[in-house]
Amino acid sequence: MSERVEVHQNILDKNERIAEENRSLFEKKGIFVFNVMSSPGAGKTTFLVETIKRLKDKYRIGVIEGDVSSKVDAERIASTGVPVVQVNTGGACHLDASMIQKALTHLPIDNLDVLIIENVGNLVCPAEWRLGENLKVVLLSIPEGDDKPIKYPLMFSSADILLLTKIDLFSYFNFNIDQVEKIVRGLNSNIKIMKISSITFEGFDEWLNEIERRIEEVRK
């Protein structure tokens, strides 16, 4: 094994241990956690703002915002009134479990039902790093094109839910939904696939039903 591969494996092993610590803490505190991943610009923050607005009267929500740089996303999330922590990775292309562990010290974890983690916009790196979450949600926006699951298979094979976002723009693009569904199900037979728009709110009822069902399953 090369030095590089060995160090990478050591780092991933350490990440798994900390992810497991996070997982135990979330379980003990009764917090349901989901990790939201996608390319830059697939619409994660807009989608989360609309989701939080619709869930915050029912659940006590906290958010960890991951970005290489800036706090623009945290400010947008904060406008919903829920507690949010911005993590700037300072160059790193993904969040890891230790960043989550540190960020948790800035959240009221004794008073949370749901923790949402918005990962760095990247369709490659975040897929490798478990954070201690219950659920992985990946967004693929219609403008990105229907070839993404073939080109970035790990992200789609490791997600629990795939949201096809910006579906309101469907008629402007040459995007074959049937083919994407077929390829993604070939990678991951258990994945739930939904179509959604954070502008027209198409698909939001189905998404909210699904996430509430998952939250209740873990919390009961």
Next chain:
Amino acid sequence: MSERVEVHQNILDKNERIAEENRSLFEKKGIFVFNVMSSPGAGKTTFLVETIKRLKDKYRIGVIEGDVSSKVDAERIASTGVPVVQVNTGGACHLDASMIQKALTHLPIDNLDVLIIENVGNLVCPAEWRLGENLKVVLLSIPEGDDKPIKYPLMFSSADILLLTKIDLFSYFNFNIDQVEKIVRGLNSNIKIMKISSITFEGFDEWLNEIERRIEEVRK
């Protein structure tokens, strides 16, 4: 310095050495090289197909296609008739100089004027890895949103040319071009910014003039 940081630095140093070897080889052979980077789905491949169609009668072009997985992009490029090599990084989030060095053995480098490198779709990692190129081109598509330069500054501060792609869709999105230009010029005062569509071909003449000027500058 932590073990992780040190190993990363060693790897980057090694990459610089190989990038320099690539650079010398390109200079010796009189090949102009540009490295095209963006998020997944910003339109790199479609843009390159249209660029190659318009340049291939004037220059002998070769292409290196970088993807985590699959050969779909190489097949699209091959349809233009120019020689192309697909590099699958097998998980890695960017191309590095040694991947380019190996790929060159599969290209007719004694009979090339221009080498185009299409990097892995990723707005974070590829920015750190010099390949030996003359020019870095970054694409930002209108559907991705105007906050990307703030959130992924290294990519925009290290590029020579920024192409705002899918400009034909401008009226469907809330994208502030003036603000993007201001932020990007704040990061990088030398960057050339152009608007382009690979569907309506808006901006193509300006892009072709610019790239031909840069090619001639290096080759004379």
